[in-house]
Amino acid sequence: MAADHDDRWRAAMLRAMAGPERRFLSFDGRDGGRAVEVFGDLPAAEKIAVLVPGSDTSFDKYGLLRGGALRLQQVLGERSAVVAWLGYRTPTLVSLSALTPGRADEAAPALRAFVRELxxxxxxxxxxxxxxxxxxxxxxxxxxxLDVDRLILTGSPGLTVEHAAGLRTRAAVWAGRASGDWVARVPRALLAGLGFGADPVSPGFGARLFAAGDGGHSDYLKAGSLPLENIARIISGQDPLEARRAA
Structure with a gap:
């Protein structure tokens, strides 16, 4: 269908997704695309990370999500699995929907159900x-x-609560933000109904903080980076590296 509509990029992405080596738990090519893909050995895994992407993630940009998931699983090593969960209609980056929780409210029941099934x-x-x-x-x-052990936040604009306790989860809440991430400049409250509240890396929020390097908004899972190493350590139950120690 994509080829018939002369959308060659989407057609190429879909053909790649149809490769015999790919493993999807769910797939829907409509409306920007939905997919849940597994990286690593899920049946044998002793640690699992579910990667939930942000704005502007669709099949047209799926390679960015897949690349990050692949790199994280490689660092986690054997007996691990990473699940790339593109299970919702993400907002476009420059839009009112990216400044309100509406799309998140639509997505939350599906994410909750998936994690419970997992x-x-x-x-x-x-x-x-x-x-x-x-x-x-x-x-x-x-x-x-939700029964998860760790909630790891990267490049977060906020979670619509003023303190980590407001999440009402038993999970350890971790947050990191790179020094070059533009999300630091996003206002916490613009007008009524816009914005996501407290900054998760602020001392008053109550999250555990980890060093996330000096990269940009899309660099948290960059190969060889400090945040990738620290995220893998947190998922594995280890303390993250200090920035100076890693250097």
Missing amino acids: GAAKPAVRISLLCHSYGSVVCGRAAPG
């Missing part, structure tokens, strides 16, 4: 949610009562 299938495995940018808003809306 937990039921792998009851002895610790699950971490890795939430980037607007994906952290989705995770914040899904968090209450």
Whole structure:
């Protein structure tokens, strides 16, 4: 269908996704695309990370999500799996929908259901949610009562709560933001109904902080980077590296 509409880029992405080596738990090519893809050995995994992407993520830009998931799983190593969860209609970056929790409210029930199904299938495995940018808003809306061990926030504009305790989760909440990430300049409250509240890396929010380097908004899972190493350590139950020690 994409080829018939002369959308060659989308057609190429879809053909790549149809490769025999790819493993999808769900797939829907309509309306920008929805997919849940597994990287690593899910049946044998002893640690699982569910990666929830942010704004402007669709099949047209799926390579960015896939690349990050692949790199994270490689650092985590054997007996690990990363699940790239593109299970919602992400907002476009420059839009009112990117400044309100509406899309996150739509997405939260599906994320909650998926994590519960994953937990039921792998009851002895610790699950971490890795939430980037607007994906952290989705995770914040899904968090209450969700049985995960760690909630890791990168490049987050906020979670619509003023303190980590407001998430009502037993998970350890971690947050990191790179010094070059533009999300630091996003206003916390613009007008009534816009913005996402407290900054997750502010001392008053109550999250555990990890060093995230000096990269940009899309660099948290960059190969060889400090944030990638620290995220993998947190998922593995280890303390993150200090910035000076890593250097």
